[in-house]
Each structure stands twice: as C-alpha cells, then as structure tokens.
Amino acid sequence: MVADEFIVTRDEANAVYNNASATQEEVDGVFTRLANAMHMLEFIKGDKTTLKTFIDKVNELKADKYIETTWIVFEKELAKAQMVYNENVMLEVDETYNVLVKAFLNLRLKPNKDLLSDLINQANGINRANYSAESLKVLDAEVLKAKAVFEDPNASEAKIKAVEVSLTKALVVKLGESVKTGDDNLIGMFTTIALLSMMGYMILRRK
Structure with a gap:
C-alpha cells in the first residue's frame, strides 16, 4: 500500500537526518524517495478511507522512540484527525490529513545515548588519585x-556526539601527563583509541 511505502521511506529519511556522518548522496537519495512517496499520497487523499488508513498506521508509533517536542505536536494533530474522522466532517478531511502528514514528517527519532551513559558511568568510577587537580576539574x-x-529529552545527535568526545578527552588526559607538555598529537591518539575501544564495547554488548 502507498501508506506503507510512505512510512518506510519516512523512517529512512529520519535515520539519515539523525546521522551526523550521512553523505550528500544519501541525503539526496532519501529526499527523492520521500518526495515520490508524498506525491503518491497526493493522488489518494481527499477521502476518509485514506485518512483512516493513515491514522491506523501512525497509531502504531511509540512515543518513547521520538524526541518529546516533536511527539507532542504529532500527538495533538493525531487526536484532531481522529476527531474529524469520527465526527464525519467531510469538509475538513483534506486539511486535517495534510496537517497530520506534516506533523508525522516532523517527528524526530531519539538519538542513542548508550555510549554517553557508559562514559558517564566510567567517569564516575575512576580512581581520582590518578588525575591531577586540574584534570579533575576539567x-x-x-x-x-x-x-x-x-537528561535532555530533546538533545540532538550532534550535541550527544560532541559531549561524548569531550568527556572521552577529559577521561584520557592523565595519559598525556607522562609525555612532553603540549604533545597534542599523542593525546589525540590516545583519545581516538579510547573512542574506538568504547564503540567496540557497545557493538559487542548489543550482539
């Protein structure tokens, strides 16, 4: 069904949107597929059967998977659409359908915070004696x-990655204390190794 294709394509678009390393080719490709899916929907809108089909499909979505601010808007429009369908207000069907689709498109999946959680736990469990007063302050x-x-339910993927990198660097500062002051390349190497190790741990844990 067209509605099924639209939802699959829309989820792919969300994944690309939340992927900070997505290439321009990936962005262009998913945009084209999403535009085509929306175009197909345009041919079948305007009747309550289509509105009901779309309502049934998006009713399966779970609030805890999406950023709260986008979910609140979507949930509000979904409630309006259900009311229009139940009250049989034919003149409002097209407008209601369009607004609901727009709210659906604006939903944003929650970024994964597992690695950030692990980094925070690691930082809380360090042996503070191994760090200088200055490095502990940082x-x-x-x-x-x-x-x-x-703890921010609306934190973006970019913001999460930024604090992951900053916290990792702060955790490995003690490694740089045994080398010449200002040796940023070596400290950077340690930071990269630490990040790769943590990412490997996360992949193994998920398996």
Missing part, C-alpha cells in the same frame, strides 16, 4: 555537561 565539568545532555 573532568568534573565535562561530566556535568554530559549529564545535562543525557
């Missing part, structure tokens, strides 16, 4: 920032 500040982002 680390504690990064932990506070990371916790704020972790």
